[in-house]
Amino acid sequence: MEIRKAxxxxxxxxxxxxxxxxxxxxxxxxxxxxxxxxxHNPQMVASLAQRGLRNAHSIDEVEAGALFVRAHGxxxxxxxxxxxxxxxxxxxxxxxxxxxxxxxxxxxxxxxKIVIVGDPQHPEVRGTLSHVPEAWCIETVEDVDRLPRxxxxxxxxxxxxxxxxxxxxxxALSQKYYEVRAVNTICTDTNNRQSEASRLATExxxxxxxxxxxxxxxxxxxxxxxxHGAKAYHIEGPQDLRPEWxxxxxxxxxxxxxxxxxxxxxxxERRMEELTRQLV
Numbered sequence: 001m002e003i004r005k006a007x008x009x010x011x012x013x014x015x016x017x018x019x020x021x022x023x024x025x026x027x028x029x030x031x032x033x034x035x036x037x038x039x040h041n042p043q044m045v046a047s048l049a050q051r052g053l054r055n056a057h058s059i060d061e062v063e064a065g066a067l068f069v070r071a072h073g074x075x076x077x078x079x080x081x082x083x084x085x086x087x088x089x090x091x092x093x094x095x096x097x098x099x100x101x102x103x104x105x106x107x108x109x110x111x112x113k114i115v116i117v118g119d120p121q122h123p124e125v126r127g128t129l130s131h132v133p134e135a136w137c138i139e140t141v142e143d144v145d146r147l148p149r150x151x152x153x154x155x156x157x158x159x160x161x162x163x164x165x166x167x168x169x170x171x172a173l174s175q176k177y178y179e180v181r182a183v184n185t186i187c188t189d190t191n192n193r194q195s196e197a198s199r200l201a202t203e204x205x206x207x208x209x210x211x212x213x214x215x216x217x218x219x220x221x222x223x224x225x226x227x228h229g230a231k232a233y234h235i236e237g238p239q240d241l242r243p244e245w246x247x248x249x250x251x252x253x254x255x256x257x258x259x260x261x262x263x264x265x266x267x268x269e270r271r272m273e274e275l276t277r278q279l280v
Contacts, residue, residue, distance in 0.1 A: 001246055001249055001272075002251045002252070003251075003252050003254055003269060003273065003276075004200060004203060004204055004251060004253050004254070005253075005254045005265075005269065006193070006196045006197070006253065006254065006255035006256070007196055008189070008192050008193050008196050009255065009256050009262055010256065010260065010265065011259065011261060011262070012189035012190075012258035012259075014071055014094030014095060014096055014187065014189070014258070015071055015094070015258055015259045017092065017094070018038060018071040018092040019038070019039065019044065021092040022038050022048055022053060022068060022092065023048070023051075025053075025068060026051050026053050029065075030052055031064065031065030031066060032052070032053055032054065032065060032066045032067075033053075033054040033056050033061075033062045033066070033067060033068065034053060034054070034055055034067070034070055035056055035058070035059065035067070035074060036055070036070060036123055037070065037214075038053070038068070038071065038092075040212040040214045040215035040216075040218075040257075040259045041211065041212045041236075041257075041259045041261065041264075042212055042236055043261070043264055053068065059082055062085070062087060064086075065088070066087060066088040067082045067088070067090065068090045068092065069089065069090065069092055069093055070093075070123075071092060071093065071094045071097070072094070072097060072122070072124040072127065073093035073097045073098070073101075073123070073128075074093075075126055075127050075129075075130035076127075076130040077130060093127075094159070094187075096159045096185070096187035097124055097127070097128075097159055099185060100124075100159060100185045101127070101128055101131045103156050103183045103185055104116070104132045104135065104154070104156050105131055105132060107154030107156070107183070108132050108135075108154070110154070110181075111152070112154030113135075113136070113150050113152065114132045114135035114136070114154050114155075115135065115137075115138060115147070115154070115155045115156075115173065116128055116129065116136070116138075116156055116158070117138060117155060117158065117161055117165075118157060118158025118161050119158065119216060120139065122158060122216060124159060124160075125158050128156070128158075136148075136153075140165070140169070141165070141168050141169055141172050143169075144169060144176060147176070151177065151178050152178060152179035152181070153173060153177050153179075153180055154180075154181045154183070155169075155170060155173060156182075156183050157185050158185075158186075159185060159190060160186070160187070160190050160215075160216045160220065160258065161186055161190075161216075161220070162194070162220045162223070163184075163190075163191055163194050164194075166186060189258055190220075193257075193258065194224055197209075197225050197255060198224050198225075198228045200225075200230075200253045200255065201224065201225040201227075201228035201230040201232075201253065202230075203251065203253070204251045204252055204253035205230060205250065205251055205252065206230060206231050206232075206233070206245060206246065206253065207222070207225035207230040207232045207253040207255065208232075208235060208241070208252065208253065208255075209225065209232055209234045209255055209257070210235055210236070210257065210260050210264060210265050210268050211234070211236070211257025211258075211260045212257070213234070213236060215259055215260075217257050217258050218234060218256070218257030218259075219234065221255060221257060225253070237267065237268065238267045238270070241268065241272060241275060243275045243278060243279060246272070246275055254268065254269055
């Protein structure tokens, strides 16, 4: 079986920056806490925890030391509470996420009603909502019908949202509102990976997508692969691979989400090669 790897692999630049800051911080001190996982990758989260990074569910649980702000960012009120407590703040929010906050605030100041396209439960979206608290948050084209009437709306998207679905939603909004100003805040790396998933899926029979089960961008890659003709399997590591997936398969694809380290993708590739040899 031939294995074709996507051209874009490993961490995106935003996750790479966040992980580097986390590693530097825990090497320098032993009192660092993060709220939620730094990135959506269980192996990376476990590695940082073993080296001393603590994880809390709420800012109320953090009484001293430093608060490490993960790639997805945190709501404004959490920053304010951390400052009140005298915590040192190590802000490793992805620059692309910060860009969304800036664009949403700018649209609001220009008089637009803000629409955030994304998962309302995702930590990144919750952070964006804290910057424009009266915004409407929608996730599907069908949600557009349920929005109130208005004259003009400004649209931003979760950085890892599906490009195709975002385009469809903007079209639907344009049919409903007099003026729609949409800013494509889907990050460049996400765009590139989605394009690669669509392209590679037409060349392979099976696509293995490596990334955390809670990773939105990884889920979208698997969905795109399925939509473009490949049978997709979303896995977190080599241990999840099953030999029956590759029985009779001539060409398989391999790609990863934005928070998946390159060494993990290499491990999956080696295991796929082992399974191929066993099937011969």
